[in-house]
Amino acid sequence: MEITILIADDDPIFRELIRDMLKKESYIVIEAENGSDALQAFYDNSGIDLIILDVMMPELSGWEVLDEIRIQSEMPVVMLTALGDERNEIQGLHAGADDYITKPFSYPIFMARIKTLLRKIERKKTATLHCGELILNQLEHKVFVDEEEVFLNNKEYQLLEYFMHNKGLTLTRDMLINQVWGFDFDGDSRTLDTNIKTLRAKLQEAGRYIQTIRGTGYRLEELKKNE
Incomplete structure (x- = not known):
């Protein structure tokens, strides 16, 4: 079963790192370098299964992108941030994020949390x-x-x-x-x-x-x- 993931992060090196992690697991990856591109990619690609959003992005922040996505869809969204502040985590979860990951993080922990969300998606897909x-x-x-x-x-x-x-x-x-x-x-x-x-x-x-x-x-x- 093919899984497509959208990554939105304005740091090309970090975005490449996440992309390589996901491709290693055979996931299809779509990239966006700012909030506007992320939102456009969401509208243009109906096959996206999960979105990974950096909080601090130009044009539109991760919070703004999340707000727009939640108007249209309950698709799983993971928020990324370098801010290790509990208030930001609470804000993300209250805004409708499904998980919140603080940079930097280890590969095993990152993939374990992504795969937890993807298992729910896979169950739903096979049931539809x-x-x-x-x-x-x-x-x-x-x-x-x-x-x-x-x-x-x-x-x-x-x-x-x-x-x-x-x-x-x-x-x-x-x-x-x-x-x-x-x-x-x-x-x-x-x-x-x-x-x-x-x-x-x-x-x-x-x-x-x-x-x-x-x-x-x-x-x-x-x-x-x-x-």
Whole structure:
């Protein structure tokens, strides 16, 4: 799983040091030399997983960049500073930073703290299923279409989760019924068809991803807008 980290620090030597540490661990690194560049990199790169911000930077300080990021995202942010002042650490944590590291620091301690945050990211990534603009978060049992939350009942959610785990595969009606209602279900396939109909409606534009395979069952497949 690829992890992308943005480093923002106006000291090129220190920035290079952090970059080399992270690349040694096979992380993808994006660099910014001031606060404005850091904020622009955040907006330009949707795949960033974690941000490391120096507090004292030209144009925009690390605090100002953090404030702007928190308006848009809960992405993990680590603050770096040469100020070994408890007040700065408290300020960083209250401002929404996930961790606060004082320079200078050792390689093992730095990487241990970064990896602690990244483990949370990796768990979240593996728990999130995607199909076009459709996103299902298994940890929170939430579904989003174009970043707007969609509210499903339990059966609809189970159906969608099963579809997304088997994206691109044709699932028979029996497979779907057994998965969601169980082997001892004594109803008929009309119950399934009704739930599929309501699920499609709630998913709005993404509902067309659930395709009917005549005489067999259904398949979830990402389609372009004009398909």
